[in-house]
Amino acid sequence: MPLELVHPDWGLxxxxxxxxxxxxxxxxxxxxxxxxxxxxxxxxxxxGLVASLxxxxxxxxxxxxxxxxxxFRADSFSLFINIVVLAAGVLAVMISSSxxxxxxxxxxxPMPEYLVLVMFSILGAMIVGASxxxxxxxxxxxxxxxxxxxxxxxARRRMTSLEGALKYFLLGSFSSAILVxxxxxxxxxTGTTSIPEISQQVGTIMSGEQFPxxxxxxxxLLVAIGLAFKIAAVPFHMWTPDAxxxxxxxxxxxxxxxxxxxxxxxxxxxxxxxxxxxxxTWLLLIAILAIITMFYGNVVAISQRDVKRxxxxxxxxxTGYILVGLAAYSNDVPIDMSIGSVLFYLFAYTFMNIGxxxxxxxxxxxxxxxxxxxxxxxxxxxxxxxxxxxxFMFSLMGVPPLIGFYAKxxxxxxxxxxxxxxxxxxxxxxxAVSAFFYLRVVVAMYFNNPEGxxxxxxTPLLGLGLLIMAVGTVALGFFSGPVLDxxxxxxxxxEV
Amino acid sequence: xxxxxxxxxxxISTAFFMGGSLLLLGWLIRPSKPSPxxxxxxxxxxxxxxxxxxxxxxxxxxxxxxxxIFDIEAIFLFPWxxxxxxxxxxxxxxxLVFISLLLFGLLYEWKKGALEWA
Numbered sequence: 001m002p003l004e005l006v007h008p009d010w011g012l013x014x015x016x017x018x019x020x021x022x023x024x025x026x027x028x029x030x031x032x033x034x035x036x037x038x039x040x041x042x043x044x045x046x047x048g049l050v051a052s053l054x055x056x057x058x059x060x061x062x063x064x065x066x067x068x069x070x071x072f073r074a075d076s077f078s079l080f081i082n083i084v085v086l087a088a089g090v091l092a093v094m095i096s097s098s099x100x101x102x103x104x105x106x107x108x109x110p111m112p113e114y115l116v117l118v119m120f121s122i123l124g125a126m127i128v129g130a131s132x133x134x135x136x137x138x139x140x141x142x143x144x145x146x147x148x149x150x151x152x153x154x155a156r157r158r159m160t161s162l163e164g165a166l167k168y169f170l171l172g173s174f175s176s177a178i179l180v181x182x183x184x185x186x187x188x189x190t191g192t193t194s195i196p197e198i199s200q201q202v203g204t205i206m207s208g209e210q211f212p213x214x215x216x217x218x219x220x221l222l223v224a225i226g227l228a229f230k231i232a233a234v235p236f237h238m239w240t241p242d243a244x245x246x247x248x249x250x251x252x253x254x255x256x257x258x259x260x261x262x263x264x265x266x267x268x269x270x271x272x273x274x275x276x277x278x279x280x281t282w283l284l285l286i287a288i289l290a291i292i293t294m295f296y297g298n299v300v301a302i303s304q305r306d307v308k309r310x311x312x313x314x315x316x317x318x319t320g321y322i323l324v325g326l327a328a329y330s331n332d333v334p335i336d337m338s339i340g341s342v343l344f345y346l347f348a349y350t351f352m353n354i355g356x357x358x359x360x361x362x363x364x365x366x367x368x369x370x371x372x373x374x375x376x377x378x379x380x381x382x383x384x385x386x387x388x389x390x391x392f393m394f395s396l397m398g399v400p401p402l403i404g405f406y407a408k409x410x411x412x413x414x415x416x417x418x419x420x421x422x423x424x425x426x427x428x429x430x431x432a433v434s435a436f437f438y439l440r441v442v443v444a445m446y447f448n449n450p451e452g453x454x455x456x457x458x459t460p461l462l463g464l465g466l467l468i469m470a471v472g473t474v475a476l477g478f479f480s481g482p483v484l485d486x487x488x489x490x491x492x493x494x495e496v
Numbered sequence: 497x498x499x500x501x502x503x504x505x506x507x508i509s510t511a512f513f514m515g516g517s518l519l520l521l522g523w524l525i526r527p528s529k530p531s532p533x534x535x536x537x538x539x540x541x542x543x544x545x546x547x548x549x550x551x552x553x554x555x556x557x558x559x560x561x562x563x564x565i566f567d568i569e570a571i572f573l574f575p576w577x578x579x580x581x582x583x584x585x586x587x588x589x590x591x592l593v594f595i596s597l598l599l600f601g602l603l604y605e606w607k608k609g610a611l612e613w614a
Binding site: 007024027028031 | 586597600603604607608
């Protein structure tokens with residue numbers, strides 16, 4: 001008698017399957033192509049990423065279908081995470097292909113291996129976004145993290161790269177252990193790893209109780225700490241500056257976005273959805289974490305001369321802003337801004353932050369370093385690039401009508417709707433502090449004289465990537481409505 | 497409730513008692529006359545030629561990695577073989593996909609020279 005096999009709905013995981021196929025195609029190309037033609041693999045990666053983006057259209061995301069025994073979900077939340085991650089992937093490949101082939105790390109960074117690692121990391125983030133079960137969530141996080149550790153140390157002849165990778169790896173695996181421990185406590189208390197069932201169980205446990213179950217509090221704390229490491233929230237940010245500074249610049253651009261998106265997706269899935277009934281407890285925790293993170297990141301960034309390190313601290317600051325959106329989550333009101341503003345912020349952050357790192361990459365191609373002085377006189381040397389960097393800096397600062405302004409606006413709006421005025425005020429104050437170090441780059445570009453040698457070089461793909469990100473930062477600011485509507489669909493995904 | 501753990505508790509204390517008493521007995525009655533030759537690590541009776549914490553080639557690591565991959569293949573293939581007639585065509589195709597992925601991995605490492613012992 002044949003077994004009753006449950007056939008998974010393969011149609012729902014087409015975007016992920018395309019990425020897997022692309023990885024195999026890149027590995028095959030690595031075997032077939034001669035060493036000097038391996039630059040072509042970046043086109044394979046681009047085609048795969050764009051095909052995966054296009055395949056998102058084939059799925060009906062509003063239905064909220066699940067497959068693999070509800071472990072994998074195709075809902076509006078995972079759609080948005082997929083869009084952000086895949087867009088970040090396309091941009092990262094665009095800005096990195098010339099760097100990997102031609103810069104000082106020439107020969108030590110094989111292009112196909114680099115792209116395979118990037119694709120695995122993207123796949124991991126997509127799986128986190130679509131996870132309906134703690135196990136799948138953890139597999140996705142680890143798949144993304146392991147690839148990113150290796151990418152950080154990819155310039156393997158440079159000590160700073162190795163140092164950053166080692167710090168990232170040790171602290172990252174330590175935080176994974178804490179995360180799993182928290183998941184074990186959740187399982188121990190609720191008897192399930194399925195996120196919707198956890199929500200039900202926690203609701204049952206919480207009903208009629210004055211105080212939450214201590215075991216649940218411990219689980220909540222451990223999971224929150226484990227994920228705070230992944231998104232680089234203060235005081236779990238120690239690895240961030242060294243890893244971002246040491247990594248090859250395109251990798252810094254990539255890992256300041258995709259692993260962070262994966263971390264936030266996991267945080268939303270576990271806290272807002274799984275432990276939603278416990279929200280009274282964790283909202284304050286997240287709010288405090290948000291305030292410490294945004295002030296620490298922005299204040300410490302002021303004293304940095306190294307632009308990559310400055311951007312690392314600025315990305316810590318942005319983690320704080322995004323956490324404000326999560327802290328505004330409310331279990332009672334079904335339609336609120338909170339998670340929508342988190343998603344919108346992640347989308348905006350992708351464009352402006354990868355853009356800022358891309359300009360640093362662009363300068364490195366022209367014989368410049370990564371300190372603030374390399375930006376001197378860029379407005380004379382290359383007005384267009386200087387203009388792009390100005391757009392990114394203003395957007396990161398939150399100047400209207402750029403996309404960064406709307407991202408902060410929605411986060412602040414969410415905080416006000418949740419009646420957390422003090423949190424909204426903190427965001428505004430931290431942004432005011434951040435203006436100092438963002439504007440300093442702009443001042444260096446336009447008011448200082450050019451110095452140092454200048455090696456003109458053609459980098460068409462990097463230039464195109466810069467153009468897309470600069471135009472996107474401006475245009476998506478003007479037309480932020482549709483993106484916000486898409487982000488607000490998360491309400492359908494969560495059965496609050 | 498607590499009584500059901502009594503057997504386990506007795507088991508653990510017996511184990512500790514036996515192990516501990518044997519160690520104590522040995523420590524009490526054995527002669528202790530250390531000499532430099534006795535302190536050396538034992539290496540099949542041959543005088544040791546290298547420091548024990550020396551570096552060894554990482555080729556062993558690649559071999560171990562390859563072994564793990566094919567070990568996992570075997571672990572998945574055994575249950576499939578046992579339930580072959582029940583899993584029918586669908587299971588057969590799935591295993592083919594699985595094996596072809598591993599076969600690709602084998603080709604990759606062959607072409608990359610991981611199987612050369614040079």
